[in-house]
Ligand code: CP
């Protein structure tokens with residue numbers, strides 16, 4: 001037993017659904033001797049319009065740390081400004097930092113240091129993509145991004161300091177060429193359901209399939225934060241294929257968040 005968090009509650013607030021994030025935080029807190037309390041918008045006063053600032057004052061008096069999954073990044077920042085305890089981002093529309101901690105750890109486990117390597121991001125320039133781009137600045141690797149027209153990276157929204165660590169490609173095949181890691185995510189993220197039909201049409205050529213994987217390095221890995229849609233952003237032959245490390249990625253949410 002290793003229980004440095006004995007008697008310490010984590011409050012987890014979910015305004016969006018989750019399997020991995022909830023489970024990994026809850027199991028991790030349990031393993032470290034603490035407790036995790038689950039609150040969702042549906043069954044708390046947050047869903048009835050209690051101001052986020054008031055909720056932060058109250059919730060942070062009853063726990064030692066908070067994790068929030070919400071919509072706009074501004075919501076978590078407002079919460080954090082009024083919280084007495086640290087606040088972890090469990091995913092916002094703009095970022096998903098816990099996921100990228102796990103992904104980079106997974107890369108290091110399989111291939112060693114990520115500095116100087118090339119990561120190809122294929123698909124939507126969403127929260128997971130933005131956080132990969134931030135990580136590239138921190139860890140010193142490069143990201144080749146290919147999105148359909150109209151879905152390009154917005155550097156300010158992505159929270160980037162510069163454009164030195166990524167390059168955009170109109171053709172996903174070009175983006176993947178020579179990459180050490182190919183990664184993608186759903187075409188329609190939580191909170192964007194109304195755009196689902198349009199996105200399915202716009203993203204048709206941005207599916208990572210075996211032919212696309214052959215453009216990457218012979219030892220390239222494939223990652224997906226999950227949940228995945230086989231036949232949309234990733235072909236089943238890739239998601240379930242020999243280059244895929246998606247189950248290690250999911251497991252590493254537990255280990256990296258315990259470290260965090
Ligand atoms: N990857 C991820 O965050 O999964 P959940 O939505 O299941 O938490």
Ligand code: NVA
Nearest residue numbers: 126185189190225226
């Ligand atoms: N980009 C996805 C990630 C889910 C873990 C979403 O925000 O829905």
